[in-house]
Amino acid sequence: MFPELSQGDILAISKALADTEYGFTGSELGVLLKQYGFSDENPTMTKYKRLYNSFVKRCNSDESCNSIYMFIQKCMDPARGLMDEEKYAKRRMETNKILMLKGIEIDDGGNFRAVQKARGVSEVTRRTRELRQKLYGYGAHQYVLRCCKEELLAEDYFHAVQEAAKSLCDRVREMTELPGDGNELIQIAFSSKNPYIALNSLRTSSEQNQQNGLKEMILGIIHMVRNVTAHELRIRWDIDENAAVDVLQQVSFLHKYLDQCVIVRKYTE
Missing domain, CATH: 1.10.533 (Death Domain, Fas)
Structure with missing residues (x-):
């Protein structure tokens, strides 16, 4: 009905x-x-x-x-x-x-x-403004702030979080020109032996561990957030503002690490 x-x-x-x-x-x-x-x-x-x-x-x-x-x-x-x-x-x-x-x-x-019923048309604008203010206060990365536009929040925080998680793979493809997506893309891009993106010189075991840690953290967001929101019904994976801020902060943290990375070589064929 x-x-x-x-x-x-x-x-x-x-x-x-x-x-x-x-x-x-x-x-x-x-x-x-x-x-x-x-x-x-x-x-x-x-x-x-x-x-x-x-x-x-x-x-x-x-x-x-x-x-x-x-x-x-x-x-x-x-x-x-x-x-x-x-x-x-x-x-x-x-x-x-x-x-x-x-x-x-x-x-x-x-x-x-x-979906959660809105109390008025101004709620979309209010949600956008308040969430962005919180993220600005945390020093959120520009890639994450792009995912907090009114058109995304009009469909609840679910969509903003989904887009933010997707932005990690988009960023890696942009940096490396590699095709693919998800697990395969990240594994190839951050390979410790033949990487396309490097967080450091990869000379020591500690540096290799850091590289692997960054890779695993990105994969964690992909598996826990992006893959879930892409395949799960929104009503079964609801998310409130506080949870959205937590996820967006984590994605922002990873983008800041990507800022520090060096592109080792471009993908050519």
């Missing part, structure tokens, strides 16, 4: 889906409305008003807002993002900002899932 939508909710959803910058075009809306059984009485009307009128008429007819949720889910089919991933992501994010007030969101697989 989906949460009820107010007139304001329906209007906001209509504006998100029909936005000039990232929303559907007028012709695309016409196809979608017809395909999913919505009336389209005035195709020349402003896009969001046209969509809003279609939604309201269908809800009044059905005496339910479930048809709007169905429409949103069809619009967020991941296949629709293949041609323009940036617009698709922005459209989903803006729609989720509205839905999070109802305790629901649509994930990147195009499916609805429960």
Whole structure:
């Protein structure tokens, strides 16, 4: 059973889906409305008003807002993002900002899932500001601060932590130009015998232990955070602000060590 939508909710959803910058075009809306059984009485009307009128008429007819949720889910089919991933992501994010007030969101697989209900639209901005302030106070690395943007926190701390964990592999690929991901990438990049990245000269056993320690710490974040958030349902791996700060601090700590590393050689083929 989906949460009820107010007139304001329906209007906001209509504006998100029909936005000039990232929303559907007028012709695309016409196809979608017809395909999913919505009336389209005035195709020349402003896009969001046209969509809003279609939604309201269908809800009044059905005496339910479930048809709007169905429409949103069809619009967020991941296949629709293949041609323009940036617009698709922005459209989903803006729609989720509205839905999070109802305790629901649509994930990147195009499916609805429960999330912590937001108390107001300002909560997203508040969370962003407070979390960033805490991390600034701890001297967080710039790579981590990039993962604490409003668009990520709009979908709860889960997504900020996931992106921060992913940033470690991204950073290693950027430094080494190695392909691959996860365990394989890190093992090759930080090999003590033939490394692409070195924390020190690797001449002594202590230096080799330091190199191995950095490698294992990065792998720990990958296994404990990134792999879990990538494969586990968000509702089964919830994370609050304090836990998010702890994880983000650890990722920041590792990025600072990567700052000290030397690129031994570039990957060529």
